[in-house]
Amino acid sequence: MISINLVCVGNLKEKFSKDEQEEYLKRLSAFCNLKIVEIKEQNQLQNPTTIMEKEGQDIVKNLKGHVILCDIKGKELSSENLAEKFKALMQQTSVITFVVGGSYGVSENVKKLANERISFSPMTFPHNLFRIMLLEQTYRAFTIIENKSYHK
């Protein structure tokens, strides 16, 4: 079973986000070993470069396997494209790591270490909502690969 790691800056504060995350983790357990690594958000009073550098040091420690950086300027994919990507990657690696940066993005070092960058939308979403979107698309990708009807 493939391992998927979500390395995310910041934690979930709202109960509704935690509950929705739980729901997707439950559904995803049928398809992969999914692990969420929460990176401590740096004090926002520091300058952006310092914030990205410090968060980047913690992110780098958690990069394993094929690394996909979620980046508004990355390549846009349809849900079917993401499923095809998963299918191809599962032939090559046992771990896929998604990185979701903080408010200012990620350090240059993290960018260099990422194998690719993908974008979900040209719109900016808050980190809690984006995390749910990523979990949902991961779940959707597996239902496409396994040709299962989408559980609503």
Next chain:
Amino acid sequence: MISINLVCVGNLKEKFSKDEQEEYLKRLSAFCNLKIVEIKEQNQLQNPTTIMEKEGQDIVKNLKGHVILCDIKGKELSSENLAEKFKALMQQTSVITFVVGGSYGVSENVKKLANERISFSPMTFPHNLFRIMLLEQTYRAFTIIENKSYHK
């Protein structure tokens, strides 16, 4: 104060989605009169055209002011572009109506009556999550227009 109507096919079933919707409705009440109109989802055993036609009849009754159809094939916008669009529309109309169709999309009639189509992402999202994304982007647009810091 501008009125914004969200005409959505289907209702929210999950408690986490209802709670998140409530949170955005509370925040949005500072900026607009937001109304959500839930269109009854047709029995999925019918053929897609029949489903879209029947849902379309109910959607059409609720189209007021400037109509924006949310469509995966619509024009992609950044959050800033959406804010600019809102700002311009508020000079021209007192009502903006967003339409979010059902599983198969919307009828030709609804497409004809829409003033424009916008896309949030080339990815497909479930209707409950998409509704939250739309509420969040609407809220974000107002914080951009009013130059307010985004309340997290």
